[in-house]
Amino acid sequence: MELIPKLFNLNNKNIIIAGGSGQIGFAFVEILLDAEAHIIIADIDTEMAQEKIKKSEIAQQSIDRLSIYKLDVSKSDEIQSFYQTIENDFGKIYGLINVFHFKGNTRKLDTGSNFFAAFDEYPEEAWNAVHDINLKGSFLMSQKALPLMKKNGEGVIVNISSTYGIVSANKNIYGNSGINSPVAYATSKAGLINLTRYMATHLADDNIRVNCLSPGGVYNNQSEEFINNYMEKTPLKRMAEPEDYQGAIIFLMSKASKYMTGANLVIDGGWTAW
Ligand SMILES: NC(=O)c1ccc[n+]([C@@H]2O[C@H](COP(=O)([O-])OP(=O)(O)OC[C@H]3O[C@@H](n4cnc5c(N)ncnc54)[C@H](O)[C@@H]3O)[C@@H](O)[C@H]2O)c1
Numbered sequence: 191m192e193l194i195p196k197l198f199n200l201n202n203k204n205i206i207i208a209g210g211s212g213q214i215g216f217a218f219v220e221i222l223l224d225a226e227a228h229i230i231i232a233d234i235d236t237e238m239a240q241e242k243i244k245k246s247e248i249a250q251q252s253i254d255r256l257s258i259y260k261l262d263v264s265k266s267d268e269i270q271s272f273y274q275t276i277e278n279d280f281g282k283i284y285g286l287i288n289v290f291h292f293k294g295n296t297r298k299l300d301t302g303s304n305f306f307a308a309f310d311e312y313p314e315e316a317w318n319a320v321h322d323i324n325l326k327g328s329f330l331m332s333q334k335a336l337p338l339m340k341k342n343g344e345g346v347i348v349n350i351s352s353t354y355g356i357v358s359a360n361k362n363i364y365g366n367s368g369i370n371s372p373v374a375y376a377t378s379k380a381g382l383i384n385l386t387r388y389m390a391t392h393l394a395d396d397n398i399r400v401n402c403l404s405p406g407g408v409y410n411n412q413s414e415e416f417i418n419n420y421m422e423k424t425p426l427k428r429m430a431e432p433e434d435y436q437g438a439i440i441f442l443m444s445k446a447s448k449y450m451t452g453a454n455l456v457i458d459g460g461w462t463a464w
């Protein structure tokens with residue numbers, strides 16, 4: 191009976207969830223609060239987090255273990271001053287989850303470049319914006335977290351990639367929706383898997399573990415055509431709910447995974463199995 195809490199409890203550990211206002215990010219917030227962690231949401235959109243907190247029973251119950259900071263992870267000077275504030279406010283950190291990503295509609299491209307453009311006309315500006323956030327943002331957030339993790343004596347970093355960081359996006363499932371999954375998403379997400387391995391091998395001596403979680407697609411008001419095509423391609427015959435990833439994040443952040451580093455945990459209803 192003692193073993194489960196010993197493995198999974200994150201009692202008062204400071205964990206930063208960068209991108210914690212989003213669909214999967216907020217599911218992480220809720221489950222890690224339930225594991226008694228102190229959660230620090232860092233997101234470019236803090237209003238979205240506030241809205242979700244108002245409606246969340248677990249967030250309301252543990253509001254004294256929840257802090258929110260506005261941060262653009264593509265800006266190194268903002269990241270630097272964010273960690274300075276965290277050091278002043280909390281002293282040290284145990285965990286970091288990089289769950290943000292650029293979707294093209296979270297920050298408008300100044301020139302109106304099309305984030306969803308096809309490969310043969312993919313705009314350089316969109317390529318840069320996606321990599322600046324997804325890949326460089328994860329690098330900078332992790333690099334600049336190190337002093338506070340070393341101060342803590344141990345640390346855990348989790349990067350969030352995607353099935354589309356492992357296999358190509360399947361262009362046949364998007365139909366006539368006018369959207370697809372762009373090349374820059376694929377390359378930035380693939381980069382995160384090897385950034386994870388690099389950090390894992392180079393930070394192990396500092397007692398910092400680094401793993402990656404690669405989710406499959408989540409229901410989010412997509413067209414019926416898309417959902418049907420997606421289900422057809424998925425052995426478990428459905429898209430994911432954000433809650434489908436909560437068990438994995440508790441496992442990765444806790445002692446339950448203490449012999450795991452440099453790995454990529456794939457949770458995709460079987461999408462990449464065939
Ligand atoms: N939802 C899916 O179907 C799916 C599938 C596979 C992988 N993923 C991955 O899971 C992660 C979470 O996905 P989601 O669906 O919850 O996304 P989401 O769009 O709901 O949330 C993303 C969050 O990142 C934040 N963000 C964007 N740009 C930022 C910036 N510059 N600085 C700080 N924060 C910023 C947004 O404000 C938002 O809160 C992403 O990395 C995504 O690539 C999602």
